[in-house]
Amino acid sequence: MPAREIGSEFDLAPRAQGAPREPFGWVQESATRRLASGREALRLILGGLAHAGRSRLVLPAYLCDSVGQATQGAGDWRIEYVPVAPDLTPAPGPLASALQEEPDRTVFVEVQVFNTPYGEHTLEVLSAATRAGVLVVEDRTHSLLSAEQPRRPLAFASVRKWLPLPDGGLAVGTRAPSAPSDEEFVALRRGAMTAKHQFLVHGEGDKSTFLGAIQRGEQALDAATTARTMSSSSRSLLDAANLHTIAARRRANHDLLLGHLGTGAIPRVCRPLEAPLQGAAAPLGLPVLSPTRDALRRHLIEHRVYCPVHWPLPEPVALGRFPTAQSRNRELMTLVIDQRYDAEDMARVAEVLETFARTA
């Protein structure tokens, strides 16, 4: 029998439902708004801010294109990107210049890529900008389960990256009305995820069918211009999820795999991006840099290990003058450490990395 697949989209058992659990801070609080995706949560926030006269959106140059897509249907926004440092946090000098212009019209999205904290200098720039009138919106997508509460009054996150939910995003600090849940979209996503489950667990069906449906779901998200409410099925799955256990499993897998990365020939072909995690941080994945990233990723796929690249950069960044973002983007990929996997799976990923390193 072939080794089991590691990575890629979550699957969902057809009648999945949860058991009672201990709530996890703001993520499961009733005051947190529940939307269909991370970008729709940001869209809801931006729509309210556009009404209040904001029109300029400053974003760090290393981020997912979907963050910029949040402006679709949320008013008239001008997007500007600021360069990032090698740790993918915004460079403080260019950030300060960008935030000095029209502070009363400006919104900055504080994306912490892989939960990398901003340096002291950058945080001082943000404090000064806030005092001058800039609004900061915290993107908690990479730190959903890391600290119990958002630090900023305005915050959002994608939850569908962390849990098997047909749809899911969260918003804090907005009262703007959201659109109804889109049942067609939810049925497409739910169908794709349960078909993946039937394929993985029971060997039923055809892989290309659910991969096609997953892709159509992403295209529908890219095209959306409203901020839709989270579906009732995702709500009940989120309420029932034991996020404490999920955070602990992710952290344990991360630490195990990080340990493996220092062994044998692996350091020759990839090294971790980040400093070791501090405190109780629960990671989304384990980002690594590899000078032969594409060949390494193909080798992993041949061994049924599917690692995402975060992310195809937005076009203005890919075409523009952001050499650090571009060079990091060529080498970066994210090793999978999520709650579906255990120590044995992490050892297998390490073994596949080792076989590549020995022959590279």
Ligand SMILES: Cc1ncc(COP(=O)(O)O)c(C=O)c1O
């Ligand atoms: C950092 C970050 N913010 C926001 C989003 C948007 O989330 P969604 O795809 O649920 O709209 C993503 C998606 O990849 C992301 O990585």
